[in-house]
Amino acid sequence: MLFFLPVSPVAAQDDETTLSGTIRSRGTGADGADEFFEGVKLTVTDASGAVVDEVATDANGEWVVVLPDGGDFIVELDESTLPDGATLREGAEARREIAANVGRKNSVLYPIGDLASAAAEGVSLIQLGVDGIKLGLIIGMTAIGLSLIFGTTGLVNFAHGEMVTYGAMIAFLLNVTGIFGFQMTLILATILTVLLSALTGGLYNEFVWKRLRNRGSSLISMLVVSIGFSIFFRYSLLFLFGGRGLPYREYQLQTVVDFGLFTLAPKDIVIIVISLVTLVGVATLLRMTRVGKAMRAVADNKDLAESSGIDVEGVIRYVWVAGSALAGFGGVLFALTEDVSWEMGFRILLLMFAGVTLGGLGTAYGALLGSVLVGLFIQYSTLVVPSDMKNVGALAVLILILLFRPQGLLGKAERVG
């Protein structure tokens, strides 16, 4: 059979047999980012004890050894070359025997550092509550747009998280890169960011979503379109800004203020106050102004609103502009607490979904209430689960609420399917 005849090897770069890995310590860097160790030495020997290669990790903590063939190899990490304070996790061995598969990238991982959870650090309940409210307010600010866009157009916008990242990145460009020739103060940069986010949101609606609505695209195709945008924006941001967390120029290292029962950095106090003021402002606008009432009317019953003379397209435009401005603003505040990164928006998107579903999809006040509860829940869950799993609890709540009260806390009960 011709099919099974061996053929001569041809150059193909993805066939090399390699051993590789990344030496890093999870969550010990600035604001919980991973720390990557450079210059850690590793030795690879084959089964007979002959040294195949000696390597040191690069600036990203990565190392690669190309093997002559598959089979058993021994990798040994030189613990004395780890930076001060870093050790292998208890139970992890520096010397590993690896069975390498031919023509594959075989990864060898060394866990570094100890596991930590809030309980072990003795964080007080009130401290967790304050941190939870801060997180919840930020989620709430970003989630109002998501909820109102759903309420007025029926679109579940998976690209809303990227509006958050967009805001954080614009502020970074103005504050650190200085694209206008000088580095603005963060306050000025934030104001400009909010305006730019609002403008972008308006144009985005005008040139993409309005056209899709006019073409009569179904909600499901629009949902898939939003996922396409989400992937495209996210990886474009990764391409442009790289994968590392980027801090703003100001407000990085601050002495915490001790309030007796809890401590807060001054920037966190400002974040809480600003977001509270913003959210109360938004709630007032929704209740008092004509446009705000129109938004709630359209979210409640689009056809009835339209037949009572409300300009539905106009309202939708306002929702996109305001929702994007809030998302961009929330992005700056979120980045102040944990650096700007390309996938921050996608991480917070799932928390927004949790908050919005908990509060009631399509409602504005529900989005707020649900988000604050989700923020609190995330922080309190660190009492029982390791901090790298804290978001799991919030997502589990999402599933439980659908099981018992699918319309959410503030939503109206209706038969849905």
Added chain:
Amino acid sequence: MDWIAIFQNTLRGFFGEQAIYFALAAIGLNVHFGYTGLLNFGQALFMAAGAYGLAITVVTFGGSFWLGVFMGIVVFPIVMALILGVPTLRLRADYLAIVTIAAAEIFRLFVRSPRWDWLTGSSDGLGQYADRFYEFSPFNPRVRYGIGPLNFLGNQFWVVIVGWVVVAIAVFLVYLLMRSPWGRVLRAIREDEDAARSLGKNAYWFKMQALILGGVIGAAGGMMRAIGTQSAQPDNFITDVTFLAWVALILGGAARVFGPVIGSMILWGVLSFTDTFLREMVAEEIIPNSLMEGPQVGQVRFMLIGIALLLLAAFRPQGMFGNRDEMALDDR
């Protein structure tokens, strides 16, 4: 420019391992979405169920390879489908989308957590559980097999052969089931759930069965991937994996038996081409390094996927070979 390498990698993309894994994942999605109208955005969860079902059984609990296969494509995906389906299948379709995407992340964060290192190997994952699979291989792992430029090393070739057989079985199964009365009920539910219910069909239970069947096929894809790479790692099952399977499905056309298979082959052919082509361009500095460096090629791949997904959904929702009357994203 090494055009031979580019051509060769493109060819391998069409017929290689990735096309197999994602063909299976997309066939599963086709059962969910194409035939039943379920918006599952957590196919990565079912793929991970297949991979970890095998890996945990063999590595952590020392079970046999065959027990691992059983756990991976039967027990794990069925349990996951029940957990996902019970709260959401009574609700509107977009709730299922949100819940499945969240559930896939929950599972990934769970297996990634150092707390359960003894069970799942945390971020390192588990490895070396499929030696038994390669013992059956009639091919020498150090020799390349194939036709001309389309060739693979022995073990890889064995994975490719077995993989396409599994794809063929899955396609045939879906073909038979969708012609049966059972399949017609699924389509009826997709078209008008209330009508199906008023004819006395238990729509909830039929949707659950479809969720399980699609999940099992997706798990087979995840398991083939875990066997092919001999390692199950949490970061192989990020959300973007689900989106890749969706691109494959929509590209080929939903509610077509061969749609997802053709879609996956085209997807991986095109991706392998652009990957190798861009890498060559960067290596030869035709694209200057100031504009793009080697590792960024992978990011461009995902940018292209995003654009492809949004353009397809906006302008050609029935895919390349789909039939607009039978099924398009636009139907509902």
